[in-house]
Amino acid sequence: MEQAVADMQGDxxxxxxxYAEITATQRRLMKQKEQAEELAEDWKKRAQLALEKGxxxxxxxxxxxxxxxxxxxxSTQSQISSQKENIDNLYVSMQELESRILEAKSKKDEMVARARTAQSTQKVNDMLTGVTGKTSMDAFSRMEEKVDMLEAAAEVSSEMGSTPLLKGSSRGVEDEFKLLEAGSAVDDELEKMKNLxxxxxxxxxxxxxxDELEQMKKDAGL
Known part of the structure; x- marks a missing residue:
C-alpha cells in the first residue's frame, strides 16, 4: 500500500x-498571437496613411x-486551440490522480487503524486465554466455586465441632462399639489368665x- 501511494505520487x-510546461507554452503562444494582431493593426493604419498621402x-x-x-x-491560434484540448485532458487526469491518491491514503490509514485494532484485540485475547483455550475469567470462576465449596465445608465442620453429639448418631454409635470391643478384649484376656x-x-x-509361662509372656507382650 505504501509503495502504491508512492508510485501514484511520483506520477x-x-x-x-x-501541465506546467504545456500551460507555459500556451501562454507564450497567446502572447505571440496578441503581438501579431497588434502589428497587423499597425500595418493597416500605415496603409491607410499611405493612401491618404497618395x-x-x-x-x-x-x-x-x-x-x-x-x-x-x-497559425498561432491553431496551435493554441490544439494544445487547449491537451491541457484540458491533462488537467482532468491530474485531478483524477489526486483524487485516487487521497482515496488510497484514506484506505491506507483505515487499514493501518484496523490492523492496529486487530493486533490490540489479539493481544488482549492472548492475555485472557489460558493454555487449555479457556479464558482466564472462566478459571477465576472455577477457582471461586472451589473457594465457596471449601468455605461451606469449613462452616459445616465448625458447626459440627461446636454441637454436642446426639445419642444414636453415627459418631456416638461408633464410639460405643469401640468401648464395647475394648471391654471384650480385656474380658477375654482376663478369662485366659484365669484358665491358666x-x-x-x-x-x-x-x-x-x-510352656504356660512363655504363653503368658507372649500374651502380656513381654
Whole structure:
C-alpha cells in the first residue's frame, strides 16, 4: 500500500510538471498571437496613411506586411486551440490522480487503524486465554466455586465441632462399639489368665509349666 501511494505520487509530480510546461507554452503562444494582431493593426493604419498621402505603392507594401501578421496570428491560434484540448485532458487526469491518491491514503490509514485494532484485540485475547483455550475469567470462576465449596465445608465442620453429639448418631454409635470391643478384649484376656491359673486335672510337669509361662509372656507382650 505504501509503495502504491508512492508510485501514484511520483506520477502526479510528472503530470504536474507536464501541465506546467504545456500551460507555459500556451501562454507564450497567446502572447505571440496578441503581438501579431497588434502589428497587423499597425500595418493597416500605415496603409491607410499611405493612401491618404497618395502613395499607393507604400500602402500596398503595408497591407502585405499586415497580411503576414494576420497569417501568423491565425497559425498561432491553431496551435493554441490544439494544445487547449491537451491541457484540458491533462488537467482532468491530474485531478483524477489526486483524487485516487487521497482515496488510497484514506484506505491506507483505515487499514493501518484496523490492523492496529486487530493486533490490540489479539493481544488482549492472548492475555485472557489460558493454555487449555479457556479464558482466564472462566478459571477465576472455577477457582471461586472451589473457594465457596471449601468455605461451606469449613462452616459445616465448625458447626459440627461446636454441637454436642446426639445419642444414636453415627459418631456416638461408633464410639460405643469401640468401648464395647475394648471391654471384650480385656474380658477375654482376663478369662485366659484365669484358665491358666486354675488347677488342672493332674500335676503339670516342668515343661508344661515352662510352656504356660512363655504363653503368658507372649500374651502380656513381654
Amino acid at each position: 502526479l509530480v510528472k503530470v504536474r510538471q507536464s 502613395n499607393e505603392e507604400l500602402a500596398r507594401e503595408a497591407l502585405s506586411r499586415r497580411q503576414q501578421q494576420v497569417d501568423s496570428a491565425d 491359673l486354675a488347677p488342672s486335672s493332674g500335676p503339670k510337669g516342668p515343661k508344661e509349666v515352662d
